[in-house]
C-alpha cells in the first residue's frame with residue numbers, strides 16, 4: 001500500500017519548527033523579472049527557488065505583493081486578498097506556495113495592517129462622515145481654536161515617518177485623518193472591533209490558502225491612547241519626536257493575543273514575527289513568552305539604530321564602536337535567554353547593506369567581512385533572517401544623484417532637507433549611507449546585462465559591481481560568501497548548540513574582536529571573529545582552552561594561530577568545556 005501524500009505545510013508544521021529555521025526575505029520588486037517590464041514578479045521568484053534550495057533556507061518571507069498603488073512599494077495595500085498585476089496573479093502566488101512546499105520551504109506573508117492604502121475601499125467609504133466605516137480610521141477635527149488647513153491646526157504634533165505632519169486635511173469635511181507613514185497610508189483604528197474582525201478574517205483566508213506565517217509590519221504601532229495626546233520629544237530613537245506617543249500602546253498585547261487566538265496562529269504553528277521599532281527587551285520578552293501566545297519573535301531596531309545620533313533622525317549618524325554593537329546584541333541574548341526568542345538580522349529592504357555598513361566593502365575585505373558578519377549573527381541564539389543578496393555580499397548602491405532614487409522616504413527627505421538649507425552633498429552622503437534603495441537594487445544573478453534581473457529597463461539601477469558580485473559566480477566558487485552562508489545554515493540544522501546553546505559574550509570591551517560561546521551540558525562552541533580591517537592578535541589567556549578543539553567553520557580554512565587576519569573568523573567546537 002502506498003503512503004498517503006501529506007502536503008508539506010499545515011499538516012506537517014511541528015511545534016516551534018521556526019527555532020531551527022533560517023528565513024530568507026524576498027523583496028519581489030527587486031528579485032527577478034519574468035516578463036521584461038523591469039519589475040520583479042511572482043513567476044520570477046518561482047523560477048529562482050533553486051537558489052534558495054541550494055542555500056538551504058527553510059522559509060521564504062515575501063514582502064508585499066498585494067494590490068497597491070505602490071506609493072510605498074506595496075506597503076500601501078488597496079486589496080488584501082488579491083495580487084497586484086505588476087507581480088502577477090493569485091494563481092502565480094499559489095504556484096509559488098506549491099513550489100516552495102515541494103522544496104521543503106515554508107512561505108510567510110507580509111502583513112501590513114497598521115494602515116491601508118487611501119485607495120482601499122474601506123478608506124474610500126470612510127471619507128464619508130456618515131458611513132459606518134468612518135470610525136475605521138482616525139478622523140479628527142482641527143486643534144481647538146484653529147481653522148482647518150492653517151499652520152498648527154493638525155489635531156496633534158505627530159510627524160509622519162516620511163517627513164511632514166502625520167495628519168492630512170480632507171477639504172470636503174474640514175477633518176484630518178492620521179497617517180504615520182505617507183498620506184496615502186491612512187492608519188486603521190484598531191480600537192474598533194469591526195476593524196480587528198476584518199483583519200483576522202483576511203488572515204484566516206491566507207492561512208487557508210496555505211501560507212505558513214506572517215511578518216507583521218510595524219505591529220507595535222497598532223494600539224494608541226485614543227485621546228491622541230501630543231508627543232513629547234524622547235532622548236532619541238527611530239521615529240523622531242512625536243512617535244513616542246504611538247509606540248507600544250496600551251492595548252498592543254491584548255490585540256496580539258486576540259489575533260493569535262482568532263486566527264489560530266499558535267494552534268496552527270504558524271511563524272509570527274512582529275516588526276517592532278519601539279520594542280524594549282522587557283516588552284519583547286513578554287510578547288514572545290510562549291505562555292502568553294502573542295508572537296514567536298520580534299524584530300528589534302536597537303542594533304540598527306546605534307548609528308543614530310541621540311535625539312536625531314535616522315540620517316544623522318554617529319560611528320558605532322564594536323563594543324556597543326556587541327553589548328546590544330548580548331543584552332537581547334541575555335534578556336530572552338530563558339523566556340522568549342530572538343530574531344537575528346543585519347539587513348532587510350529598509351536597511352543599508354550590511355557589508356557596507358558593518359563590514360568593509362573594499363575589494364580586499366568584502367568577502368571576508370561579509371562571511372564574518374554572517375558567522376557572528378548566525379551563531380547567536382535566535383532565528384536568522386537573510387535578505388536577498390546578503391548571501392552574495394551585495395553592497396550599497398553608491399548613487400550620486402537624487403534622480404537615481406525611487407524610495408518615497410529618500411525623495412521626501414531630500415526635498416525637505418535641501419529646502420531647509422542643508423547642502424545637497426550632505427543630503428546625498430546621508431542617502432548613500434542610509435537610504436533604503438541601497439537594499440533595493442536588483443538582485444545580481446549573473447554578469448550579463450542588468451545582472452540577469454530583467455530583459456527590460458530595471459525600475460531601479462542595477463549595481464555596476466554585478467560583473468564580479470553575482471549568484472552564478474558565487475555558487476560556482478567554493479570560497480564565496482554564498483557557500484559560507486550555506487555552511488552556516490547547514491551548521492544550524494546539524495548542531496543543536498547553534499540552536500539552543502547558552503550565549504556568553506567574552507572580551508566585551510575589545511575594540512576589534514567579537515568572541516562568544518554557546519554552551520550546554522559540558523559542550524561548547526566558541527566563535528572567534530576579528531571584526532576589523534586590521535590584524536588582531538588574540539590573548540590566549542583570555543579565552544577558554546582551545547586545545548583539542550575542532551574548527552567547524554572558518555573564513556580562512558587551515559589557519560589556526562591566534563593572530564587573526566583582518567575579518568578572519570572561526571567557529572570552534574570544544575570537546576570538553578573547561
Ligand code: NOJ
Pocket residue numbers: 072075076112181217218275349350
Ligand atoms: C515598515 C516597512 O518595512 C517599510 O518598508 C514601510 O515603509 C513601513 N513599515 C510602512 O509600512
